[in-house]
Amino acid sequence: DTAVSQTPKYLVTQMGNDKSIKCEQNLGHDTMYWYKQDSKKFLKIMFSYNNKELIINETVPNRFSPKSPDKAHLNLHINSLELGDSAVYFCASSQIPVGRARGEQYFGPGTRLTVT
Amino acid sequence: SQQGEEDPQALSIQEGENATMNCSYKTSINNLQWYRQNSGRGLVHLILIRSNEREKHSGRLRVTLDTSKKSSSLLITASRAADTASYFCATRLRDSNYQLIWGAGTKLIIKP
DSSP states (O other): OOSEEEEOSEEEEOTTOOEEEEEEEOSOOSEEEEEEEOTTOOEEEEEEEETTEEEEEOSOOTTEEEEEEETTEEEEEEOSOOGGGOEEEEEEEEOOSSTTOOOOOEEOOOEEEEEO | OOOOEEEOSEEEEETTSOEEEEEEOSSOEEEEEEEEEOTTSOEEEEEEEETTOSEEEETTEEEEEETTTTEEEEEEOSOOGGGOEEEEEEEEETTOSSOEEEOOOEEEEEEO
16 A cells, blocks of 8 residues: 555646646645755755644745645645756655654655656 | 755765765754665655664664764665665754754665
8 A cells, every 4th residue: 555645756847837746645644745856866845734734834936835635635736837846846744753653754756847 | 944964975885885874963853864765766764763862773774873963873784785775864853843854865876
């Protein structure tokens, strides 16, 4: 069973288009994340939701809008795509580190976005 | 924001040798975690060490934590070709339930 899944795996699109990436986790976690990994493998947090509530919103262009319809899903919509948006986008989830939970994160396989 | 720095940036060793990677951080932490990323895949959690622990083992992995120096090391013993991957450290700051602060990663290549 896939724990954290993302679709699509690859996304090639032209500048100016609008696209969405979907993420689902079946781990029962409360918290979900979106990361951007650039060509140098640098991993940057973009957003985090806890129980559908936005809790981390790093300095990201407002062309990026996350949406969490329920705590198992966190989608990422990108408007007016630019060349610099080309990267691999990872979704992740974790349980809040209280009690026995340690807060390690579980990652999806990534979505490679190429903007031409 | 980036807290962790890892060194070396890249490491190439022969199969069977031990590989050591280091991670330094800047502020007080609750725990430190190591992840592996195989080429074209998502990150996979390897091991977590709490701030009050000094050493942790898991199979061929050994992690140490020195909070006085704000540094950690990951040792992989008897390396295998399948260990070829990028390795990232991530710190959970004190009083933070949600965010991990990530290092830039060490690219490890195991030569057969």
